[in-house]
Amino acid sequence: MSRKVMHICLSNGWGGLEMYSSRIIPELRRQGWAAHGLALAGSRVATSLHEAGITPLTVASRGQALLRVGHLLRYLKVHDIRILHCHKSSDLRLGALLVTLRPSLRLFFTDHMGVTRPKKDPYHRWAYGKVTRLFSISEATRQRNLAAFPLPPGRIRRLYLGIDPAPYVPRLTGTERQALRDALGIPPGAVAIGLAGRLTPGKGQGIWIEALAGLSERYPALAWHAVLIGGLTAAEGSSEAFVAELRDRVAELGLGERLTFAGFRADLPRQFEALDIVCVPSRNEAFGLTVIEAMAAGKAVVGADSGAIPELIDVETGRLAAPDDPLAWRDAMGELAGDATLRQRLGEAAREKVNAHFTLAAHVQGLVEAYADAFVGSS
The missing domain is CATH 3.40.50.2000 (Glycogen Phosphorylase B;)
Structure with a gap:
């Protein structure tokens, strides 16, 4: 079974959301998974991924990422990556497009911020309809996610964040x-x-x-x-x-x-x-x-x-x-x-x-179990 995942975070900011991928990569590696990354060129996200031991793909903007979707699909195929994980709602456009063009891909999304308004218009129904699993980082956010997102309850899962103590x-x-x-x-x-x-x-x-x-x-x-x-x-x-x-x-x-x-x-x-x-x-x-x-x-x-x-x-x-x-x-x-x-x-x-x-090891264990379930389902 391929144990590879691409984390997508096209953000120029620097907060908990942007730090997430580089924080979990060492633990993913310890649990037998190889991580790849897609980030904005020159961003702190890209730098943090390098520091975590991987060389991410980089693009100048979200628009360029959409224009280079063919290149991204080839990269995913060459590296046998069948799982994508997005961390910003604005990146779901790219993730959903990749899944539309290659249905064997499985798409995950973590809501780090806590949604504040319903997202059930036609665009969001399409984008979130491509999501295999949406992770809520607390029960409070899960309840908001259940009300806001056009997804059945079984596809929205609470997964607490964790740290290395x-x-x-x-x-x-x-x-x-x-x-x-x-x-x-x-x-x-x-x-x-x-x-x-x-x-x-x-x-x-x-x-x-x-x-x-x-x-x-x-x-x-x-x-x-x-x-x-x-x-x-x-x-x-x-x-x-x-x-x-x-x-x-x-x-x-x-x-x-x-x-x-x-x-x-x-x-x-x-x-x-x-x-x-x-x-x-x-x-x-x-x-x-x-x-x-x-x-x-x-x-x-x-x-x-x-x-x-x-x-x-x-x-x-x-x-x-x-x-x-x-x-x-x-x-x-x-x-x-x-x-x-x-x-x-x-x-x-x-x-x-x-x-x-609330350990990082427990968080990543829950994450890779969900990845593995999706991988089996895509076989």
Whole structure:
């Protein structure tokens, strides 16, 4: 049986969707599958695929990909690739066209973003009608997918994302951890409360800052320091106008000495080691990768009670707060900041939950089982 798949991601962006293919390729290889890729020339997706050990096909644009469909079909035939996997809805036009021209191909699509409106017009009925299996990355997105896509329920499957927990296991010495905390501006003895992610509206940094101001007033005896991790420029994926708004609000609330804008950090697992509490106030996460990363690091997590995050954490592994309620965030952070034993218990339970349910190996196992089923069906 041919165990080959082509991942298609024609995007110039750089986020979880674009990172996905290169993240899973090493695990695909370990599980006996060879991956090929199709990306935009010069994109970070193309670079990441090279770094993952494959040389992707590249095109200048989505339009050029459609014009080169004959070349793509020849490539698929030469390499005996019969499975395609798309990650952007805009790429389904190409995937569906390839399947139309070669019906022996099987097409998969992962909805990374969470569909927001119905897609049942004639074009979408044609394109999604060529999809063998649509993967929803959480139950919340699956329910939305069931309502929005012109597919029978049996072709829409929930498949949680996963991570490799190993990099998140603490490895810093006490001295190294203290040096990192010093570099982040965390005073000795303070509880470090962190938020990691792109600085853009919708990720909840504004509500979090308001909650921090309330924390200072409601729990004046608590020693804490906040760390905001995320790029500060457009080149790093953030909104510079929004960053300026956050800085102004921090100054207005008098939090300048209690909050560090850490900027982009490539070593997120080590940054988590410097923190005591991790907050994820995103309003409508389709999954919540940062949540399970923090859980794998053994951190007490406060997450938004919306989107898919309640599927990841509960009262035994963290705390939830309404994404638009700064008082709820204030009290959740205050509870954890004041109880080191509780933080440790929640963090240990969170790490165990990730190891049991949200590993990259388990995700890829589910993926290749679906691939294999489709391959058998195409024989």
